[in-house]
Amino acid sequence: MTNTYDAIVIGSGISGGWAAKELTERGLKTIMLERGKNIEHISGYVNANKAPWEFKYRLSRSQQMLNDHPVLKRDYVLSEANLYYWVNEKESPYKEVKPFDWFRGYQVGGRSLTWGRQSYRWSDFDFEANAKDGIAIDWPIRYADIAPWYGYVEKFAGISGSKESLPQLPDSEFLPAMEMNCVEKDVAARINKQYKDLRKMIIGRVANITVPHNNRTNCQYRNKCALGCPFGAYFSTQSSTLPAAMATGNLTLRPFSIVTKIIYDKDTKKAKGVEVLDAETNQTYEYYAKVVFVCASTLNSAWVLMNSATDVWPEGLGSSSGELGHNLMDHHFKCGANGEPEGYDDKYYFGRRANGIYIPRFRNLFGDKRDYLRGFGYQGRASREGWSREIAEMNIGGEFKDALAEPGKWTMGLTAFGETLPYHDNKTYLDKDKKDKWGLPILAISAEIKDNEHKMRVDMMQDAKEMLETAGLKNVTTFDSGYTLGAGIHEMGTARMGHDPKTSVLNKWNQVWDAQNVFVTDGSCMVSAACVNPSLTYMALTARAVDHAVNELKKNNI
Amino acid sequence: MGGTLVGMEYMMSGCKSAPAVNVNVLFEKNNIKLLDEVGDTILPATQTPGSKDVQIGSFMALMVRDCYVADDQQIFINGIAKLNDECRQKYNKGFLDCSKSQRTELLNELNKELYVFRKIRTIYEPNHYFRMMKELTLLGYFTSEDGCTKAMRYDPVPGRFDGCIPYKKGDKAWATS
Numbered sequence: 001m002t003n004t005y006d007a008i009v010i011g012s013g014i015s016g017g018w019a020a021k022e023l024t025e026r027g028l029k030t031i032m033l034e035r036g037k038n039i040e041h042i043s044g045y046v047n048a049n050k051a052p053w054e055f056k057y058r059l060s061r062s063q064q065m066l067n068d069h070p071v072l073k074r075d076y077v078l079s080e081a082n083l084y085y086w087v088n089e090k091e092s093p094y095k096e097v098k099p100f101d102w103f104r105g106y107q108v109g110g111r112s113l114t115w116g117r118q119s120y121r122w123s124d125f126d127f128e129a130n131a132k133d134g135i136a137i138d139w140p141i142r143y144a145d146i147a148p149w150y151g152y153v154e155k156f157a158g159i160s161g162s163k164e165s166l167p168q169l170p171d172s173e174f175l176p177a178m179e180m181n182c183v184e185k186d187v188a189a190r191i192n193k194q195y196k197d198l199r200k201m202i203i204g205r206v207a208n209i210t211v212p213h214n215n216r217t218n219c220q221y222r223n224k225c226a227l228g229c230p231f232g233a234y235f236s237t238q239s240s241t242l243p244a245a246m247a248t249g250n251l252t253l254r255p256f257s258i259v260t261k262i263i264y265d266k267d268t269k270k271a272k273g274v275e276v277l278d279a280e281t282n283q284t285y286e287y288y289a290k291v292v293f294v295c296a297s298t299l300n301s302a303w304v305l306m307n308s309a310t311d312v313w314p315e316g317l318g319s320s321s322g323e324l325g326h327n328l329m330d331h332h333f334k335c336g337a338n339g340e341p342e343g344y345d346d347k348y349y350f351g352r353r354a355n356g357i358y359i360p361r362f363r364n365l366f367g368d369k370r371d372y373l374r375g376f377g378y379q380g381r382a383s384r385e386g387w388s389r390e391i392a393e394m395n396i397g398g399e400f401k402d403a404l405a406e407p408g409k410w411t412m413g414l415t416a417f418g419e420t421l422p423y424h425d426n427k428t429y430l431d432k433d434k435k436d437k438w439g440l441p442i443l444a445i446s447a448e449i450k451d452n453e454h455k456m457r458v459d460m461m462q463d464a465k466e467m468l469e470t471a472g473l474k475n476v477t478t479f480d481s482g483y484t485l486g487a488g489i490h491e492m493g494t495a496r497m498g499h500d501p502k503t504s505v506l507n508k509w510n511q512v513w514d515a516q517n518v519f520v521t522d523g524s525c526m527v528s529a530a531c532v533n534p535s536l537t538y539m540a541l542t543a544r545a546v547d548h549a550v551n552e553l554k555k556n557n558i
Numbered sequence: 559m560g561g562t563l564v565g566m567e568y569m570m571s572g573c574k575s576a577p578a579v580n581v582n583v584l585f586e587k588n589n590i591k592l593l594d595e596v597g598d599t600i601l602p603a604t605q606t607p608g609s610k611d612v613q614i615g616s617f618m619a620l621m622v623r624d625c626y627v628a629d630d631q632q633i634f635i636n637g638i639a640k641l642n643d644e645c646r647q648k649y650n651k652g653f654l655d656c657s658k659s660q661r662t663e664l665l666n667e668l669n670k671e672l673y674v675f676r677k678i679r680t681i682y683e684p685n686h687y688f689r690m691m692k693e694l695t696l697l698g699y700f701t702s703e704d705g706c707t708k709a710m711r712y713d714p715v716p717g718r719f720d721g722c723i724p725y726k727k728g729d730k731a732w733a734t735s
Contacts, residue, residue: 051706051714052734062624099734181721221716223735351719352735386731387710392697396665396692401601401608404700405709409732527672 005031006251007549008274010259010291010304013110015522015538016243016295017477019154020472023293024250028553031287032245033257033276035296036106039113040084041262045228045529047081055080073152075487077103077114082227084114091437097446101486102299108255110297110346111489112236114226118379119159120532121150121170122154122292125365130528133373136327136422139527140499140508143170148336149540156244157235157539159211160355161205169360169532176210177203178219178355182347183410184187188357197556199362201467204379204438206355207235207536216240224353234304234354260440261308262292262317262518270517270558271317273437274331279437291517291549295542298523300489303443305505305512306430318495318505318512324374325429327422327447327496328447329529331488335457335480336415337464339473341382344410359414359467361531363459372455376418376531379403383444384410389462412473416460420485421452447485457483490534492526510545517558581633586618592654593618595697596641598660606709609695613704618694630685637687644668706733708734 006028009019016032023030038044052058061073067088070080077086085103094102105111124143131138149169154173162177175267178220179190180203188201208219216239217231225234232239245251256279263286265272273288294301302325304315318324356379361376362368385408426447434442461478468476498504501513510525512518521542523534578590585588597614622634641664642652649660656664668688675686699705712733 019634031607049714051712052701053703053706057621057625058697060625060697063627064624077717179719179721185721221719290643305702346724347727348723348725349714349719349721350723351713352732353719353721368713383735384731386735387696396600396669397662398602398604401699401709402606405606405730406728407725450698 002285003273004288005029006289007031007291007293008033008287009295010255010274011110011295011300011522012108012237012242013105013295013296013297014112014237014535015117015542016110016114016293017237017245018539018542019293020245020294020523021241021520022272022401022543023550024248026546026550027250028073028291028550029250029252029498030245031254032251032291032541033085033259033274033287034108034110034253034255034420035258036108036277038108038253039228039241041232042228042230045085045230046225046397048224048230050227053218070100071101074101074484075103079226079491081509082114083525085226085228092442093434093436094432094442094516095431095444097444098448099484099547100447101484102411102445102491103486103489104297104300106408108253109237109242111227113238115236115535116533117234118204118358118533119154119161119172119223119536120358121172122146122530122532122537123170125168125169125361126530129374129530130422134182135373135528136424137496137498137527140497140504143513145508146537146540146544148161149229149544150536152315153536153539154477156214157205157207157240157536158209158216159205160210162203164200164202166360167364168362171203172413172536174205175213178206178210179203180210180357181349181353181382183341183412186356187341187382187412187468187473190471191359191467195362197357198366199467201357201359204355204358208354211234214228214240219354221351223354225354237518246461246558257355258438258440259296259304260284261514262304264308264310264312264317264515266312269515271515279438282438290553291519292551293542294518294520294524295522298453298494299443301446301520302494302522303430303520307441315516318514319506320514321401322503323424323496323503324505325494326424326427327424327493328428328445328485329420329490329526330485330491331417331490331529331531331533332420332453332457332483332485333415333417333488335460335478335481336378336380336413337461337468337476337478339468340474341410341412341473343525348407348552351360363463369453370459372452372459373421374419374452374456374531376416376456376460378414378416380412382410382412382415384408391517395524412468414464414468416457416464416487417484417533418453418456418460418532420449422496422528423447423450424483426493428444445486449483449485474529490523490529492523492529492534495520495524497525498527509548510541511548511558517549519545519549520553564719579628579635581619581623581631581635584622584656585616590615590619592638592641595654595661596691597698599658599665600695601699602694609699610702612699614698615694617698618662621694622690626690630690632683633687634690637655640687641668644720655725662671680713700733
C-alpha cells in the first residue's frame with residue numbers, strides 16, 4: 001500500500017523534527033504530518049531581511065491584526081514581523097473555561113521557528129522533586145538516564161554557553177559562549193562575590209551557533225531570529241533536523257495534514273496508523289505504520305489522543321489512568337525588577353546579541369527553605385535605552401531630535417521564570433459543542449496557577465531587587481505585570497510519563513501504556529515543569545524514545 | 559515610548575462600537591501638508607534630515623487609518639482643527655501660515671499641556687491629540703530609512719558581538735536593538 005510507512009510522526013516542531021531525523025537516520029521510511037502550511041528554509045522567511053522602514057506599520061499592530069488575533073494580541077508575539085508563523089485563530093478556536101494564553105504555530109517547523117532558544121539541562125533536583133515533595137507522581141527517569149541524550153542532541157543542535165559546574169544546572173556540550181556586555185560583566189562579578197556562588201549570573205545558554213556548525217553559518221548578531229534566520233544560525237526544524245532527515249531519502253513531509261485520530265487495533269492492542277484530514281481539500285486519508293510518534297505540541301497531542309477514542313478507550317487513547325489531559329503546566333513569569341547601572345556612560349556595544357544573561361535557581365536548594373516548593377531562574381540583560389525612551393519630556397525640536405538619536409541611559413532588568421506544579425485539576429478536554437473550521441471538536445482548557453506559584457512570585461520580585469541593589473544599581477523597582485497560564489509558551493503535561501499505568505499515560509520510554517507502539521515525546525510527557533526552558537529536554541527525550549522504539553522494533557517487541 | 563502606543567487597543571472595557579469615522583480626510587493634500595509641518599516642527603532637520611524628509615504626514619495618516627480605534631481617529635481628526643483654532647487665536651492665522659518660530663512656540667505649549675494632562679489623566683479619559691502626533695512622529699522618523707541610517711547608525715548584519723566598546727557623547731545610537 002502506498003500509504004504505508006515504517007513510522008509516522010505527527011507534528012514538525014522541535015520534537016517532531018527530532019523524531020523524523022532520528023527515525024530516518026535509523027533507516028525507517030517515515031512520514032511527517034504537519035497540520036499547517038509549508039515554510040521553506042530561507043526562501044520562506046519572507047521578512048527576514050527587511051529593514052525597519054520596510055514594515056508597513058513599523059512593527060505596530062493594525063486594528064485588522066488585533067481583530068484577527070484575539071489571543072495572540074495578549075502578548076508581544078503578535079507582530080507584523082512574523083504573523084505568518086502563527087495560527088489563524090478564527091479557523092482554530094479553543095474554549096477558555098479559565099483564561100489560558102495558547103500561542104500556536106501551525107506550519108512546518110511549528111514553534112521551532114519562533115522559540116526563545118534558551119536551552120538548559122534539567123538536574124536530579126528536578127527529576128527527584130515530585131518524589132521528595134510528595135507532589136503528583138515520581139518521574140520514571142533520572143538525570144543519568146537522559147544525560148547522554150542531552151549530549152547527543154546538543155552536539156547536533158549547537159548550544160552556546162559557558163561551563164559552570166553548577167549542580168542544579170548541568171553543563172551542556174557547549175559551543176563558545178556569547179559575551180556579556182560591560183555592565184553585565186560587572187553585575188555578574190558582584191553577584192557571584194556577594195552570594196559566594198550560591199547565586200550566580202551566567203551568560204544565557206542558547207541554541208544559536210557561535211561558530212560554523214554542521215554546515216550552518218554562525219550567528220550574525222542581527223537579533224531577528226523570530227523572523228526565521230537566513231543563515232540557519234539558530235536551531236529550528238528547517239535549519240537542522242529537517243535537512244538531516246531529508247538527506248537520508250527516507251522522509252516524506254506532508255503539510256496540510258490534520259491528524260484526526262490514531263487508529264487503534266484492539267486485537268493487536270497497538271496503533272496501526274492514523275487518519276488524516278487534508279486541511280485544504282477536506283479529504284480523509286489513512287496512513288499506516290509500525291510506530292507512531294505524537295509530537296503535535298502539548299495540548300494538541302492530548303487532543304489527538306482524546307480524539308482517538310474507541311469503545312475500548314472511550315475517553316481517548318491513553319486514557320485508562322484518568323490522567324490524559326490533566327496536569328497542564330507552564331512557567332509563570334512576567335515579574336522581577338529593573339534598575340539603572342551608573343557610571344557606564346562611556347560604554348556601548350556592537351552587534352545585537354540574541355541572548356541575555358541567566359541566573360540559575362537558588363531557592364529551596366542547598367539548605368534554603370521557603371514557604372513554597374521549587375524555585376525560579378532569571379533571564380535578563382543590560383542595555384542602553386533607544387529613541388523610544390522619550391515622550392513626556394517638555395521639549396520638541398532639533399536638540400531634542402539629536403539627543404534622542406544618541407543612546408540613553410543604561411538599564412538592566414531581570415525577569416523570573418518560575419516552576420508551576422502539576423495539579424490534576426489543571427486540565428484540557430474535548431468540548432463537545434463547538435467545532436473548528438473542519439468540523440473537529442475543539443479543546444476546552446481549565447487551568448490556573450495556585451498558592452504555591454503566588455507565594456513564589458513575591459520572592460521572584462524581591463530577590464531580583466536585592467541582587468540588582470547588591471550589584472550597585474540605582475532606582476531599582478520591582479514589577480509584576482500579571483501572568484496568565486500559557487503565556488510562558490511552555491505548555492507541559494497532559495500525558496505524563498510514570499512508573500505505573502494506573503497513574504500515568506506514558507511509560508519511562510514515552511510509550512503509551514495502552515498502545516505501546518505509540519510514543520508521545522513533546523511537552524505533554526512532562527511530569528513536572530522545573531523552572532528552566534523545556535525544549536532541550538524534549539529533544540533529548542525524543543532521541544532517546546526513538547532509540548528505544550527502533551531497538552524494540554528490531555526485537556519484534558512492538 | 560512609555561508603554562503602549564495610543565490607539566493600538568481599546569483603553570475602555572466594554573467600549574461601545576463608535577460610529578465610523580471618515581479617516582480619508584487625513585489623506586487630503588492640505589492635511590498631509592499640515593501633518594508634515596507638525597512632524598517637522600517636532601523633529602526638524604538638523605545635521606540630519608527632518609520629519610518632512612521622511613513623509614511623516616503620510617505615515618501619520620496611514621497609522622491613524624489602520625491602527626487606531628474609531629474614538630482615537632476622531633480625536634486625531636478633531637485635533638487638526640483644534641490645532642488650527644489655537645493658531646488663529648494666538649497668531650490670527652492657520653498653522654501652515656505661521657512662521658517656524660510660531661509653530662515651535664505653539665507646539666511647545668501643547669507639549670506642556672500634554673505633560674500636565676498625562677500627570678492627571680486616568681486611563682478612562684480620552685487620549686490627547688498632540689500625544690498622538692508626537693508619538694507617530696517619533697515612531698515614523700526613527701524607524702524611517704533616513705532616521706535609521708542618517709540620524710542613527712544602522713547595521714543590518716553586524717556579524718559579531720562586542721559587549722564593550724568605548725562611547726563618547728555625540729556618537730549616534732544603533733537604530734535597532
